[in-house]
Amino acid sequence: MKAGVFDSGIGGLSVLKSIVDARLFNEIIYYGDTARVPYGTKDKDTIIRFSLEALDFFNKHNIDILIVACNTASAYALKDMQKISKIPVIGVVEPGILALSNNVQDKNKNILIIATKATIKSKAYETKLLKLGYKNIQSLQTGLFVSAIEEGITSGEVLDSIIRFYFKEQQIPDAIILGCTHFPLIQDEIKRYFDNKPLLIHSGDAIVQYLIKKHDIKAQSNIPKIKYFASSNKKFIEDIAKKWL
Numbered sequence: 001m002k003a004g005v006f007d008s009g010i011g012g013l014s015v016l017k018s019i020v021d022a023r024l025f026n027e028i029i030y031y032g033d034t035a036r037v038p039y040g041t042k043d044k045d046t047i048i049r050f051s052l053e054a055l056d057f058f059n060k061h062n063i064d065i066l067i068v069a070c071n072t073a074s075a076y077a078l079k080d081m082q083k084i085s086k087i088p089v090i091g092v093v094e095p096g097i098l099a100l101s102n103n104v105q106d107k108n109k110n111i112l113i114i115a116t117k118a119t120i121k122s123k124a125y126e127t128k129l130l131k132l133g134y135k136n137i138q139s140l141q142t143g144l145f146v147s148a149i150e151e152g153i154t155s156g157e158v159l160d161s162i163i164r165f166y167f168k169e170q171q172i173p174d175a176i177i178l179g180c181t182h183f184p185l186i187q188d189e190i191k192r193y194f195d196n197k198p199l200l201i202h203s204g205d206a207i208v209q210y211l212i213k214k215h216d217i218k219a220q221s222n223i224p225k226i227k228y229f230a231s232s233n234k235k236f237i238e239d240i241a242k243k244w245l
């Protein structure tokens with residue numbers, strides 16, 4: 001089975017890693033829209049337009065399933081993509097919600113959602129969590145993490161000061177939804193800031209469980225063949241992928 005994995009940049013590699021580790025496909029096409037990252041600062045129409053253009057790109061590669069490994073695109077463009085696509089298109093929001101509700105049964109626990117400005121504005125996570133009965137939800141835009149990660153900054157003093165800037169008013173939450181696929185790349189730093197206490201929900205792990213349970217996709221014995229594409233600077237994606245995968 002051949003899958004497509006789409007993100008605005010390198011963040012989707014965190015999802016790709018989970019999918020590769022779980023050996024869910026024998027071929028994967030990764031596409032990062034690095035020429036136009038970040039999506040999280042753009043408006044709804046632009047995010048939908050970019051995502052539909054990505055769908056066009058994947059249509060040329062004969063994939064069997066498309067994974068939108070970008071929360072921002074999943075929050076705004078998933079329905080439009082599904083409407084015109086002939087193959088299944090899976091986003092990361094629903095799997096993330098499912099992963100949280102499987103791991104946090106007590107609806108009074110403090111849940112912190114961190115994501116891009118656009119994802120937070122969409123309330124994609126918040127609305128679904130409220131519907132499930134969670135009472136203590138906080139949402140926080142942390143878009144600067146995306147720029148830092150795209151710059152290759154995943155530890156050190158710059159990242160520490162961004163973490164302090166965003167979290168200085170925060171109590172330690174019981175769970176954090178990493179509502180942007182870039183964030184798993186700095187998850188150890190985030191967790192450490194909160195004394196390693198919160199449970200972190202990661203889109204990659206969530207989507208693997210979702211694909212197995214809801215789409216009946218089974219592990220293969222071989223390591224998948226992966227091809228990388230980018231709208232700019234493909235080598236950067238390949239270099240980061242080599243490091244992380």
Ligand code: DGL
Pocket residue numbers: 007008009011012037038039040041069070071072073116119146179180181182
């Ligand atoms: N990795 C993306 C997400 O999950 C998008 C980051 C961005 O392009 O702003 O939201």
